[in-house]
Amino acid sequence: MTKTQLIKSLQAPSIILLFLWMIVPLSMTIYFSFMRYNLMYPEREGPAGFSNYEFFLTDPALPDAVINSLILVGSVISISVVLGLLIAILIQKTFRGRGIARVMLISPFFIMPTVNALLWKNMFMNPVYGIFAFISTTFGLPVIDWLSDLPLFSVILMLSWQWTPFAILIFMTSLQSMDQDQVEAAEIEGAGFWAKFRYLTLPHLSRSIAVVIMIQAIFHLSVFAEIFVTTAGGPGYDSTNTTFLIFSQALMQFDAGVASAGGVFAIIIANIVAFFLIKSVAKGMAV
Amino acid sequence: MGYRSAKLIKHNLTVLSAWIFALLFFFPIFWMVLTSFKTELQAISVPPLFIFEPTLENFTLVQERSDYMSYALNSIITSFGATILALIIAIPSAYSMAFFPGRFTKDILLWMLSTKMLPAVGVLMPIYIMADAAGLLDSRTVLVIIFAFMNLPIIMWLLFSYFKEIPKEILEAGRMDGCNTWDELKHIVLPLSWGGITSAGLLSIVLAWNEAFWSINLTAADAGTLTALVASYSSPEGLFWAKLSAVSTLACAPIIVFGWFTQKQLVQGLTFGAVK
Structure with a gap:
């Protein structure tokens, strides 16, 4: 074995371990998805053919759940990227107390998802005691019961509050490395804000934007805690995403078979999204 | 109005809106602490x-109902433990991939990231059954292992991009001086990418600290982390907002303070080394 081969063998542990981490649960999930297997009734175990899939795929809530998942991912990414860009540009100016403002802006990113959800649910969105209700009544506007009137939007709001700081954090740093001479040159040439933004800032940030979109897509496709704690997927299925549907239709019934069929479905969806993202976005990340 | 004063007004407006955003974003946290x-x-x-x-x-x-310190300790042990484990696995691999890339290195890295696309809910059943069979349910060990795997792909990406930035010539010079692989890693690669390694570690700690799905589903009293503690207060019985705020403040304070102190490092980590 040459030295190069020896060094290459260093890659083995991470690849093998991640492969096992992926393949063992994955194959067990696929296996269970074809089995009749309920943790509550272990004696009824046996092959199930495609019945688990049939049960899951014919669930009338499934189309809603898939659409909700996509709306969720799409909206949170759009909001956080647009708002993140705006705030990162604002905070680029030097002013007194900028350090404090910066720390305040990124703090929500460190908040636990469960805490985030509880905080918004109780102290802001509660129709009686919540701050939103207080603001509405102060201005004589109708009080909105956020979690039942606008459930999906409420979840989007919570997630955007948490993840816009993530976008700010990344764009902020990226902006620091922008070539200031170029900006000055553009200003002398008479470039306005939009011209500078369109032809200097945006191209400079393209890689960071790709990173933000990619990481957020990974996290938001499997949003669970925020929905679990606040709307529990409701009312009806208005805020149920795929992850939550599997949880409520199968795991709550201890039906490992159907849960696994749902899991396989979720994995396929995630990979379709991943495929398109990697195709379009990951190029900017230049490995 | 002169050019100068127009510019000043513009500057003040920018600063004002920056502060408005900062206050809006921070207000919920402030309110939580105040309510507690x-x-x-x-x-x-x-x-x-x-x-x-x-x-x-x-x-x-809160302290009377549940021992905060034991949950906090579980959070600290699992998030730091998982991060150290993941770094030990990732550093040699990333080093090897960055300096001796093969035809498939890029594909392998993308595949690694794609393992993060496996929705946790899809593989909960098998993991639960395996943990149960190994007698690891409600143990810190199982969380350390899961968090390590969960963060391994992201850590690999970060380290890879940091190592990539080290000029090859430095390594070659080292080799001329008779460095073996181990020396090379220890005396050249690690010191040069120390900032990157810490930031990868910090991000991994934050993600593990806030992880909710696995800690809620796999632990109970013994290995429960702070996320599980908070979740146990989320039951709908009555209005216990003040207590809930107190427990939330306690659960988030360590990581927020940690985040404030390390934000500079963290930023490097989050951008995949994209920002030079």
């Missing part, structure tokens, strides 16, 4: 109370 010092009655008062006599009652009650 209120009585339950004050917590639900309409209009909301800004000035009141603070009480420590909630914190005492």
Whole structure:
């Protein structure tokens, strides 16, 4: 074995371990998805053919759940990227107390998802005691019961509050490395804000934007805690995403078979999204 | 109006809007901390109370109901433990991939990231059954292992991009001087990418600290982390906002303070080394 081969063998542990981490649960999930297997009734175990899939795929809530998942991912990414860009540009100016403002802006990113959800649910969105209700009544506007009137939007709001700081954090740093001479040159040439933004800032940030979109897509496709704690997927299925549907239709019934069929479905969806993202976005990340 | 004063107004407007955003984003956290010092009655008062006599009652009650320190300790051990484990696995691999890339290195890295696309809910059943069979349910060990795998792909990406930035010539010079692989890693690669390694570690700690799905589903009393503690307060019985705020403040304070102190490093980590 040459030295190069020896060094290459260093890659083995991470690849093998991640492969096992992926393949063992994955194959067990696929296996269970074809089995009749309920943790509550272990004696009824046996092959199930495609019945688990049939049960899951014919669930009338499934189309809603898939659409909700996509709306969720799409909206949170759009909001956080647009708002993140705006705030990162604002905070680029030097002013007194900028350090404090910066720390305040990124703090929500460190908040636990469960805490985030509880905080918004109780102290802001509660129709009686919540701050939103207080603001509405102060201005004589109708009080909105956020979690039942606008459930999906409420979840989007919570997630955007948490993840816009993530976008700010990344764009902020990226902006620091922008070539200031170029900006000055553009200003002398008479470039306005939009011209500078369109032809200097945006191209400079393209890689960071790709990173933000990619990481957020990974996290938001499997949003669970925020929905679990606040709307529990409701009312009806208005805020149920795929992850939550599997949880409520199968795991709550201890039906490992159907849960696994749902899991396989979720994995396929995630990979379709991943495929398109990697195709379009990951190029900017230049490995 | 002169050019100068127009510019000044523009500057002030920018600063003003930056502060407005900062206050808006921080307000929920401020409100949570403030509520934790209120009585339950004050917590639900309409209009909301800004000035009141603070009480420590909630914190005492939370501590009485559940031992905060044991949950905090579990969070610290699992998030740091998982991060160290993941770094030990990732550093040699990333080093090897960055300096001796093969035809498939890029594909392998993308595949690694794609393992993060496996929805946790899809593989909960098998993991639960395996953990049960190994007698690891409600143990810190199982969380350390899961968090390590969960963060391994992201850590690999970060380290790879940092190592990539080290000029090859430095390594070659080292080799001329008779460095073996180990020396090379220890005396050249690690010191040069120290910032990157810490930031990868910090991000991994934050993600593990806030992880909720696995810690809620796989642990109970013994290995419960702070996320599980908070979730145990989320039951709908009654209005216990002040206590809930207290427990949330306790659960988030360590990581927020940690985040504030390390934000500079963290930023490097988050951008995949994209920002030079």
